[in-house]
Amino acid sequence: MHLQSEASPADLTHLLDNPAWASLSTYHAHLAVVGDGVRRYPNHLTPIAGIGRRDQRALDELAALVPEGDWISLPATLEDVAPLVRAPLTVTLNGTLVQMVCERRVDVRPSGVELCVLSEPDIADMVALTALTHPGPFRSHTYTLGTYLGIRVGGVLAAMGGQRMHLPGYREVSAICTHPDFRGRGYARTIVARLAAAIFDEGLTPFLHVQEENSAAQAVYVGLGFAVRARLPLVVVQRT
Numbered sequence: 123m124h125l126q127s128e129a130s131p132a133d134l135t136h137l138l139d140n141p142a143w144a145s146l147s148t149y150h151a152h153l154a155v156v157g158d159g160v161r162r163y164p165n166h167l168t169p170i171a172g173i174g175r176r177d178q179r180a181l182d183e184l185a186a187l188v189p190e191g192d193w194i195s196l197p198a199t200l201e202d203v204a205p206l207v208r209a210p211l212t213v214t215l216n217g218t219l220v221q222m223v224c225e226r227r228v229d230v231r232p233s234g235v236e237l238c239v240l241s242e243p244d245i246a247d248m249v250a251l252t253a254l255t256h257p258g259p260f261r262s263h264t265y266t267l268g269t270y271l272g273i274r275v276g277g278v279l280a281a282m283g284g285q286r287m288h289l290p291g292y293r294e295v296s297a298i299c300t301h302p303d304f305r306g307r308g309y310a311r312t313i314v315a316r317l318a319a320a321i322f323d324e325g326l327t328p329f330l331h332v333q334e335e336n337s338a339a340q341a342v343y344v345g346l347g348f349a350v351r352a353r354l355p356l357v358v359v360q361r362t
Contacts, residue, residue, distance in 0.1 A: 137289050138221065138329065138351065141198055143172030145287035145294075150267070157183030162194060166263045168286065169194045173203055181206045188361040195259050197331055198354035207359055215358035217333065220340060222348040223292075224328040230315040230346070233308055237316060240270040240282060247279040248272075255299035258331070264297065271316060273309050281309035283317060293321045295330040298339070310339075314346055331356075 137144035146154040146161035154161040159180030162171035171187065171194050173180050181203060188194050188211070196203060197219055204216045240248060245262050248270070252260035264270075268285025281304060286296035295317050300310050314330075321328040332339050334353065 138223070138292065139198070139354070140172060140174075141221075141287050141289060141292070141294065141329075142170050142196070143174050143199070144289040146172050147174075148290055149288040155187055157187060160184045160187065162187050165189065165192065166261055167267060168261050168264045169259045170287075171196055173199050176201045176203055176206070178206055178208075181208070181211065184359070185211050185361060188359070190361055193358060193360040196355075196357040196359070197258075198352075198356070202355040202357065204355075204357050207357070210361050211359040212362055213357060214360050215356065217356045218353050219331040219356045220334050220350055221352045221354055222330050222332065222340070222343050223351045224318050224322075224346070224348045226347045227319065227322055228315065228345070228347040230311065233312040235273050235307075235309065235312060237271045237273060237313065240265055240272045240284070244272065244279065248282060251279050251282060251299060251301060252297060254301065257297045257299040260297050268293065269317070269320060270297070271313050273304075273313065275304060278303075280304035280307075281313060283310065283313040285317060285321070291327060292329050293324065293326045295321070295328050298330075311342055311346065314343065318346060 153163060155164055159174045160171055160183045171184055198221055204213050207213050249262060270284030272282040273280050281300040283298035284296060285293055287294040295314060298310050298314055318328040
């Protein structure tokens, strides 16, 4: 059920309607660069912001938090804010995200591959892989937001994924991607299963976002116990 803004701040379903804002107002509040109606992650962590209210002032505040020439993503925000965007911001993407929540643990057979925890020495490889595969916003220190796991084949980072937004009751699975040379081996499935299990072990519920047109990824996630909760706006803006 998609709850509207009348829901109380303690309502977890309501928090998922605006997860970036909820994350940056709770567990990631110490990281937030803030305005009155907008909060964003620092540039080196990830170009993601949350809008607390749908009005012109909040969008104008956002413009002041985006460096000239840079861009920022507004994922799964309250409503489509694209009509409110004005100079110096321009809309570069106005789409839809499918938000999925993992409702149950799914036992996944061992894949026979070794997963490694990614850290500072892996930054260049992580940035290169995400730039090649475009799983969503990723910057040099996004990996510090949670556990990031990778699979290496012959020294090459073949696949990766990790944890990003963190809000009461929920933790996000993010940046799931596989190098084109290594697709079809079930690496993404292995990584998502391990991340989801770890989140459940924390007493939290895993959730993720996937672009609406990516039906193949959605099918993989359904097989891992995820179910579609909502379709929410995705707006990306650039400051000129």
